[in-house]
Amino acid sequence: MAHDRPLARLRTSTVILAQLVSLAAAKQASDAVTVSFCGAGGWRGWTGLEVRWKAVPRSDYYEVQLLTNATGNVFAIVSTGATHAVVQDAIPGTTYWVRLRAHEASAPGLGPGTWGSPGPVAECQLPRSMETPQRVQDVPSLGRKKPPHTFWLEVMRESEYTSDVDYLTNHDSGDVVGDVAMVTASVSSGRRPPDFFGNFTKSTYTLYCVEVLKVSVPDTITTGGDDRFADYLSCNLNEDHRAPECACDVWIDRVIANQDPNPYCHVPTGGPCDMQSWLKRNCTCTCTEHSLRMSAKYTGKTPVGVPVQLGNWYSHPKAGECRETEEVGVIRRDGSQCTWKTRPDARVVHGLDLLHAGFNTSSTGFIDPPHVDPSQVYQNVNVFRRVVASGSLRPWQCGGEHFEQAIIV
Ligand SMILES: *[C@@H]1O[C@H](CO)[C@@H](O)[C@H](O)[C@H]1NC(C)=O
Ligand SMILES: *[C@@H]1O[C@H](CO)[C@@H](O)[C@H](O)[C@H]1NC(C)=O
Ligand SMILES: *[C@@H]1O[C@H](CO)[C@@H](O)[C@H](O)[C@H]1NC(C)=O
Ligand SMILES: *[C@@H]1O[C@H](CO)[C@@H](O)[C@H](O)[C@H]1NC(C)=O
Numbered sequence: 001m002a003h004d005r006p007l008a009r010l011r012t013s014t015v016i017l018a019q020l021v022s023l024a025a026a027k028q029a030s031d032a033v034t035v036s037f038c039g040a041g042g043w044r045g046w047t048g049l050e051v052r053w054k055a056v057p058r059s060d061y062y063e064v065q066l067l068t069n070a071t072g073n074v075f076a077i078v079s080t081g082a083t084h085a086v087v088q089d090a091i092p093g094t095t096y097w098v099r100l101r102a103h104e105a106s107a108p109g110l111g112p113g114t115w116g117s118p119g120p121v122a123e124c125q126l127p128r129s130m131e132t133p134q135r136v137q138d139v140p141s142l143g144r145k146k147p148p149h150t151f152w153l154e155v156m157r158e159s160e161y162t163s164d165v166d167y168l169t170n171h172d173s174g175d176v177v178g179d180v181a182m183v184t185a186s187v188s189s190g191r192r193p194p195d196f197f198g199n200f201t202k203s204t205y206t207l208y209c210v211e212v213l214k215v216s217v218p219d220t221i222t223t224g225g226d227d228r229f230a231d232y233l234s235c236n237l238n239e240d241h242r243a244p245e246c247a248c249d250v251w252i253d254r255v256i257a258n259q260d261p262n263p264y265c266h267v268p269t270g271g272p273c274d275m276q277s278w279l280k281r282n283c284t285c286t287c288t289e290h291s292l293r294m295s296a297k298y299t300g301k302t303p304v305g306v307p308v309q310l311g312n313w314y315s316h317p318k319a320g321e322c323r324e325t326e327e328v329g330v331i332r333r334d335g336s337q338c339t340w341k342t343r344p345d346a347r348v349v350h351g352l353d354l355l356h357a358g359f360n361t362s363s364t365g366f367i368d369p370p371h372v373d374p375s376q377v378y379q380n381v382n383v384f385r386r387v388v389a390s391g392s393l394r395p396w397q398c399g400g401e402h403f404e405q406a407i408i409v
Contacts, residue, residue: 032117033062033100038124042086049090049126051098055083059102059116063165066391067097070121073353075391077165077206078345081324087345089393093128096392097121101164109243109318110169112162150211150328151228152399153299155314156384158183159204161241163350168208168316168342170244172235176207178304178311180381182256185372187361200361203351207388209343209398210299210316213329217294221287222249222259222302224312229301230294231287232257233315246295246315248287249302251278257302257313261285296320299340310377316340347396353387354380 033053041050051064064085066076078085090096099118107114155173159166174182187200215228222232233246234253251273254261265273265285273283287295300315322328322338331337355361360376360383388396 032056032119033059033102034119035098035100035122035124038096038098038122040092040126040130047086047130049087049096049098049124050084051078051087051100051124052084053100053119056102056116058105060105061103061110063101063103063115065099065101065118066393067099067121068391070097070123072097073350074165074348076345076347076393079167080344085344087393089345089396090126091392091394092126092130094126094392096124096126098124107242108240110167111240111242111244112159112164112166113242115164149214151214153210153212153314154398155208155210156180157206157208159206160236163202163204165204165206165346165348168210169321170235170246170316170318172233172246172313172315173208174304174313175311176384177377177381178313179205180384181305181310181372181377182313184360184377184380185256187359200351201355205349205351205354205384207347207349207396209346211328211341211343212299213337213339215298215339217298219290220294221264221291222254222257222300224301224303226301229314230298231291232300232302232313233295233317235315246317248285248292250285251283253302253313254285257304258309259302297337297339305372305374305377308374310372310374343398347388347391347393349384349387353390354383357383357387357390359383 033056035051035053037050037052039050040047042048053062061079061081062083064078064080064087065074066087067073068075076087076089078087087096099121101118102116103110104114104116154175155168156176156179157166157168157171157173158179173179183203183205212228217223217227217230220227220229220231223229232249232253234248234250235246236244237247237250238245248264251261251265254265262272264287265283267273267277267282268284277283295315296317297320298317299320300317302313303309304311304313319336320339322330322341324344326338326341328338328341360379362376
């Protein structure tokens, strides 16, 4: 009887161990994505770095991450709902380090907290002898005769509340000048910055290429007269950053954009807002129903920069976003139309890389009155472009001539 106890204990711990192992396996299965193939590959004559993986249960979307080395940072991504993708800008004879993360199918959005942890890193060697990869846009018109009904927009997104890549759905972005202006102003301001600027070295910037439906939106206020766009919305001010929402352009965004906020924004008693009332969340801006309806369908725009214009900011409404399989402009069965679509490949830059490359963080003040030195902004735009160009991929391109959608195989 005396040795019953140790035996019982042994059995219990074996059972516990088995449970732990199966728990770990289950966790692994729902979380980590493993690369099953990577190397030279392609589709319909277009070649590049092909990556394949096994579908992960309860996942609906994947992000292929290219790292600077086996333990390095992400410098490019390709995202897709498929279980394979081609990195078209890959260079023959180059070694790539690739890993993936999977998005929870049941999540309310693509925001922080809706992705599993990245899986193991795979080393992928592209042979020197392979055919030079071709981008889809390098291929001359594929018999498309009709004039393009879309245009291309290069935008930059600063991740908020995360150091991972942040997607455009119901988020704001800017062109490179407009966003670098904001980053320069924020990072050089003496004020306590919001959480996501808290530590510039950990900040993350993603450069996207967006295909936008050509439209003509009447009677806009924030667009500076560019009727291809709707009024800009301020996004991600709601509590749940997993599923960001957008609302009528807020006071601070109008002030930074050098637009008169007074006709649209007021304190409860009806008077004009100021920095005090804005900081105390005591300032409300009102958009017309027509404006909000247009902004919920179409990409929004506002020129930004004081005292001189330094680029633009954009809003990307979820209701207007095309699915991966939809062509931009398609009218769906329910009568809604998709009006914009992000190209699956994007480039990623980190605050630390920018600092190493000489990003100028000198203080020039920012808010009250808002201003930033344009020459400092342009200096930093060059730094940003240099860091983007340093990734071992062919030069980043967006726009120019109309080209077919990037390929997901
Ligand atoms: C890997 O890349 C990171 C930054 O991307 C760099 O800091 C680090 O030194 C690199 N490590 C090696 C072993 O090259
Ligand atoms: C910012 O993050 C870096 C890298 O994690 C860390 O070394 C540094 O101490 C942080 N700085 C502050 C002010 O928290
Ligand atoms: C909000 O504004 C009203 C009217 O100007 C003022 O009476 C009230 O004290 C303000 N609330 C806060 C929290 O500042
Ligand atoms: C950074 O920008 C400020 C403001 O434009 C400028 O005075 C300063 O010379 C710049 N610093 C460097 C190192 O270029």
